[in-house]
Amino acid sequence: MSDAKAFRRLETLFHEVEALGPEARKQRLSELAQTDPELHAQLTTLLGGTQAGGAQLLDDLAESSGALLAEPAAMPERIGPYRLRGELGRGGMGVVYEAEQTEPMQRRVALKLARTGFLSEAGRARFLAERQALAVLDHPNIAKVFDAGSTASGQLWFAMELVRGQPITQWVADRGLSLEQRIELFLPVCEAIQHAHQKGLIHRDIKPSNLLVVDQDGRGQVRVIDFGIAKALESADHASSGATRVGEAVGTPEYMSPEQASLGEVDIDTRSDVYALGLVLYELLTGRLPIDPDTVDDASFGELCRRVREDPVPPPSRVALAGPSAIERSALRGDLDRVVLKALAQDRERRYPSASALADDLRRVLACQPVMAAPPTLAYRVGRFLRRHRLPVSLAALAGLALISLTALTYWQAGIAASERDRARIEAQRSEAVVRFLQDMLASVDPAQAQGRDPTVRELLDRTRSSLPEAGLDLQARAAVEETLATTYVSLGEPESGLPLAQAASARLREALGPEHPLTLSAQHAEARFYLYLGHYDQAADLLETTLVGRERVLGVHMDTASTMHNLAYAYAEQGDIERALALDYRQLELVEQLSGPGSEEALVTMSSVAHGLTMLERFEEAVEMFERILEGYRQHLGARHPNTLSVLHNLAYLTRAMGDSEAAEQRYREVIALRREVLGSEHLQTLNSIANLGALLIEQNRPEDARPLIEESLRTRRSILEEGHPDVLASRLDALRLRWLDGRSEGLAEELRALDEQISAVMGNDSDLARLSASFAEQLSARQAR
Known part of the structure; x- marks a missing residue:
């Protein structure tokens, strides 16, 4: 070690040890006596003199070493x-x-x-x-x-x-971001570090103060700063510089990887940054680091290094959460625990191999997909199989939830009596039997049994359905399987195949448990939803009315009761009884606010149904008031740029237009178009809806030059991603014809409009808004030609 390097290390240790309390100082000196007796002797001499004497000795050492510091x-x-x-x-x-x-x-x-x-x-x-x-x-x-x-x-x-921003942890705390928002904010950090790794660079000091978040139109954007101790992986120029030597730690102690805490005895590679990313993620979720924060201040540097190398990392869901911004423990259990612990594995061979691999698993968490950090069980192999066939991963979760719900409801029904507890135990065993049956059904995914053949999801479902009579399941277990398979058919886009199974499950539970047992009511609710899927609104309304009476009597104030209200209101609306649907939505809103609180995310969803009902009844002022409440809530829960928030802005623009304030409507449409282009992209259907609506507004204002680029973009892009007969394409084609009329280019217009009107009637019926608009335009065109 050079004289200058020895002096710098001595100076750092002098100021570090001088600031420690008596016990911590004694411990630190004891460690140095074992690891570096010469440095220990020099430091003891410095500390033994007066403050002025120690400073003088430092000056002398600096001069003799030639270090100009x-x-x-x-x-x-x-x-x-x-x-x-x-x-x-x-x-x-x-x-x-x-x-x-x-x-x-x-x-x-x-x-x-x-x-x-x-x-x-x-x-x-x-x-x-x-x-x-x-x-x-x-x-x-x-x-x-x-x-x-x-x-x-x-x-x-x-x-x-x-970069004028806040450390990422401070940004999250100040805004109380949701779990999903924190992960979404963290993902670009992983992408940035991956980019650096691909360029052959390691950051080696990833910590919140080097991850600054700046406000861009109400949305946070992370900037990674300070590559001051970055190491060039393959740079011969720096290979000989000894950037990390034995006995020298580089980085902030609390955010060091075990390799960094080995003081140069282990080489550093990109997985050290992966570990630091895991630490930042840990802190974003829990408000603290894995090492007990109460013990950090008094620990010596050597002790911190030892703990980083040796102490096991507790799962995030099991530590005492720090600060009001920490996420609830229950939300961290399971996959998030697995992902964080894999990133923080002390053996780097067990960590994620790259920052992008960590990001990919976090995206799977957001999408409710199986994570690579989980053991490769049958359930995870099945999940990957389903994704390969484009079946929503939520299908597997839905099936599991259906079975879990059976057990949970049974326990609820059981109460505290010993005989009822025995009944609950039996029901739990039945649910386990259902799980085993479904696992056997999906076992053909295993290569050992499939033997090279890749069966389709439909084949698996049909095979399971046909094997039910010989499965030996009792009534309740068989009903549970039938309900699960029925839901699977819906996910495949085949509700007509699932309806008989849903009907059978409902009938079996009604026979076994009675008409007002919670499980019977749940099965009836599921059956009614199939009628909604298939457009059988009368049958759906009849069954949902019966189910609602039963749930109000058996469950009372309960989210399941609110769910039935929601679906029944939808059935009423599709029957054309908007007033009745709106009255039920108001009842549902009162119930949901009682359960989850005013302004909760559940309440906001219900408020949206109310607002749309008010809009359909042309009670525009009430609808605007409701949508503005929803907008405030979404901004708080989801953020100003979340797609749901932007949908509310779009609805407010529509209402403003309907109320006759064209200038305010145009301003709102332009605002939401700009945001949707940034957040969703210009080819997203929601972006195109806003573009088309503004174009139609400008046509109504007789402003063809302003409308033309909007109408042409919406038609061109919709045609590129949708079928020619899609309602959105038909609407854009009608707008294009209206634009031609304003331009005075009416040759052949009547014939084209007649052909388009026939398509609109065939696809959407004569009572649709688009059909009425087309008919109105045809009347205007005819009247003009008659003059």
Whole structure:
């Protein structure tokens, strides 16, 4: 170790140990006596003298070692083309200033200037590595480097993007983000680090203060900063610089990987960054790090390193959550625990191999798909099989939930009597029998049994359905299987195949348990939904009315009761009885608010049904008031740019237009179009709906030049992604004809409109809004031609 390096280490330890309490100081010195007796002796001498004597000894050591370690001089006025405005911060390698570039363009930047005494070979190599690292990185979530150079005295500097943001943990805490929002905010961090790894760079100091979030139109965007200790993986220039040597830890202690905490005894690779990402994720979910925060302050550096290397990481769902922004433990159990613990495996061979692999598993969590961190059981193999056949993964979860619900409802019915507990135990055993039966059915996915053949999902379902009579299941268990298979057919888009199974399940439970048993009512509710799927609204309404009476009597104030109200209101609306549907929606809203609280996400969904009912009845002012309440709630729960929030903005624009305020409607449509383009993309159907609606509004205002680009874009894009007979394409074609009429290009227009009107009637019927609009336009055209 060079004299300069030895001095820097001694100086750091002196200030560290000097600040410790008596017990912690004694422990730290004891560790040093074992690991570095010479350094221990020097440090003991320093600490044994007066403060002034210790400082003098440091000065003497500095002079004898040749280490010019003075703090940076007063802030220069200019460096290169940059005028310095003030200090932003300082670290081990230099000072960061806010600066203004004056030529060839004007902009504010962050300028990093190496310390005057930063002359050691390793230190200079690290600064150069940071400068080079940022120069080759090009990612929207990594702060950009603009320029680099050196002063007349040889001080290194570089200018980079000035990021005015909050540490990611602070951003999350201040806004109380939901679990999904936290993961979505974290995913770009993984992508940015993966980009750096692909460029041959390791960050090695990933922590919240280096992950800054800036507000962009109400939505957070992360910027990764400070590659100050980044290591070039394959750079021969830096290989000899000894950027990490035995006995030297690089990084922030609390966010070190076990490899970093080994003090250079183990080489560092990209999986060290994966570990640090896991730590940040852990903190985002729980509000704290795995090491007990109450013990960090008093622990010596050596003790922290030992704990990082050796102490097991507790699952996030089992630690004491810190701060009001932490996610509830129950939401962390299962897959999130598995993902975080895989990222934080002390043996790096068991970690995710890359930052992108971690991100992929988090996306699976958001999509309710099986995660790679879970053991490869049959259930997970089945899940992958279903995804390969484009069947929604929620299908597997739905089947499991159906079975779990059977057990849960039985336990609810059981109460506390001993005989009823025995009954609950029997019901649980029956549910387990159902699970085993379904596992046997899906076992053909196993290559050992499939023997190279890849059966379709439909074949699996049909095979299971035909084997039910010989399955030996009792009435309740067979009903549970029938209900599960019926739901599976719906997921395949074949509700007509599932209806007989749903009917059979409902009948079996009614026979076995009676008409008002919770399981019977649940099966009836499921059967009624098949009638809704198939458009048999009268049958659906009759069965749902019976189910609602039973659920109100048996369950009372319960979400299942609210669910039946919701579906019955839908049936009434499809029958054309909007007033009756709206009255039931109001009852449902009162019940849901009683259960989950006003302004809850469940209440907001119900409020949407109420708002749409008010709109259909042309009670526009009441609808606007309701949608504005929903908008406020969605902004709080989901964020200002969430697709659901944008849908409410779209509805408000429609209502404003319907109320005759064209100017305000245009402004709202333009706002939601801009946001939907950014969030969903220009080819998303919701974006196209807003574009088409604004185009139609401009046609009504006789502004063909303003309407033309909107109408042409909506028609062109809808045709590229939808069939020619899709209602949205038909609507855009009608708008295009109306635009031609405004332009005065009416040749052949009547014939084209007649052919289009026939298509609209065939696809949507004569009572649809589009059919009425087409008929109205035909009358206008005919009247004009008659003149």
